[in-house]
Amino acid sequence: MEEILKGVKKFQQEVVPGRKEEFAKLAYGQEPEVLFITCSDSRIDPCLLTQTVPGKLFICRNAGNVVPPHSNQTGGMTASIEYAVEVLKIRDIIICGHTHCGAMQGAIQPQALDGIPHVKEWLGHCRAASAVVKERHGDLNADYLDEITKENIKLQLQHIRTHPSVAAKVATGQVHLHGWMYEIETGQVQALDQDSGAFNPL
Template structure:
């Protein structure tokens, strides 16, 4: 906690004053252009990665950057997506996975998660990615972690399209969707195509 409090003090004394005008503009409203959906993993920082400023990104995070398909039952991801698209009017959505993802490691070995029932149930949303990679490679193990991670981003992108607000904006050309993979070790970012399911390519 001391480290966090020291950081707050540093922000208030040295960072905030440099951006006082920006925070003044943001005090009563926001107008982000991008909904950025990524993993909860502590090693990925969307603002640092994209060098974006406060107010640029509307960020949603969860284990495995998962987007459950739209349903009648409300969840935090569904509500956040609806708000970002229908109210804030974001122009693009990025789903960003990352290398060495613990959620994807768990998805590859669900039996090991019996003592974590909620985690196991949540990772059930990765099943389509698991099945695609299994069908393509004839087997499944941790050596295919990156491939599963990539496919999971693509499958979550498909789930995103089931959300009515997203589908409507995409159909009208008012919203674009993007699949990213962040490489922790190199700082690189690769992008994928949900229609081709091929290896991600560096941006």
């Protein structure tokens, strides 16, 4: 915690004075162009990855970069997506998974999550991704972690299309969807080709 507090002090003393105009403008509103949905994993920093400044990304994070399918039950992800699309008028949505994802490891071995039932239930939204990989190979194990992670990105893109606000804007070309796979150890990003289903270097 001491390191965090030192960081705040450094930000206030060294960063803010040189960017007063920028922060003053941000105080009166935001106009992000991209909704960036990614994992809560501490090893991922969307702004560092995209080299963007405050105000450019509207960021939603949770374990496994999950987008629950739309329902009549209000949740934080549903509300945030609706706000981003209808109020902020974002033009692109990126769902970004990553290598070495603990949530996807949990999807491989859901029985290991019995002691954390809310996490287990949440990762039920990834079940179809695990099912695809299991059908393809006959079993599930850690060797297929990256493959499950990529299938999960595809699955969450399917889920977000069930949200009425997103479906309407995608159908009229006002919003575009993107799937990314971030490799922690190299910084490389692969982007989903939604026609072929393949991930290619960005």
